[in-house]
Amino acid sequence: MDTKTLPVLDAAQIRVLGALMEKSKTTPDYYPMTLNGLAAACNQKTSRKPVVQYDESTIxxxxxxxxxxxxxxxxxxxxxxxxxxKHNFAIVFPVLPSEVAIMCLLFLRGPQTPGEINTNSGRLYEFETLEEVNEVLEKLASEGxxxxLPKRPGQKEQRYMHLFAGDIEFIEEDYASDESPAKSNSQLEERVIKLETELA
Known part of the structure; x- marks a missing residue:
């Protein structure tokens, strides 16, 4: 499949589509979703990267x-x-439930490694093994x-990103929010140690 046939969606459209895909599996009793429920799903603090605050007009x-x-x-x-x-993702695109689950995670969480997908996909689809995750990823990549993505320093696994925002260059800072607190903590510790040494 040629990537040119994919729609180019903005961040709000991707978040809305991903939230509908997720909730169709995780809370089927509340699906299809109201605008109010969808706003809560888009803006929830867990399982989202980046965390956003979209108003109902944006949604x-x-x-x-x-x-x-x-x-x-x-x-x-x-x-x-x-x-x-309700979403029509699997109607518009010829994808299997396992593939819908992976696309949903990439829409909602940004780039993921196979291990992260295997860990985070439980409520969407039960992969038997990590090898199965890799096979589905390879199929989705071959179909565009x-x-x-290139490996990050010190990271064993490759990460994957979706192409529904176009084939854009991935900007690390956009998704670095999880790591920045740890980084700032280590810098703070270094400064404290340095000050203690100077005062001693």
Whole structure:
């Protein structure tokens, strides 16, 4: 599959689509989702990188664009206030449940290693082995949905990112929020040790 056939989505559209994909599996009783429920899913503090604070206007704009692209559809419950939304990812693209799970994680969490995908995918899809994860990743990469990123210093596993925002250069700082506290802590410790040495 040629990557040119993929839609180029912005960050809000990717977050909305990923949230719908996730909640269809993790909370099926509340799916399809209301705008209010979707806002909470997009802005939740866990399992999201980066964490965002989208208002309902931003989410509505993203929903309208995704609907035009055919990636979501609506289900009304009798009045306009009860409009609910569902994703059509596996209808638009010929992907299996295991592939939907991986795409969902990449949409919501940013670049992931096979090990991270295996750990984080439990509620979306149960992979039997790490080898199975790697096989699905290779298939998605060969079909142009994702690409492999260069290894970070000291990292054993390759990371993968989705290509639904275009084939852009990955900027490490955009996803470094998890590591920055540890880094700043170590720098603080070094400064304390240095000061203690000077005062001694």
């Amino acid at each position: 509505s704009t993203a929903l309208n664009s995704l609907k035009i692209a055919g990636l979501i559809s609506t289900a009304t419950g009798g009045s306009i206030r009860n409009i609910k939304y 949905y994702i690409k492999q």
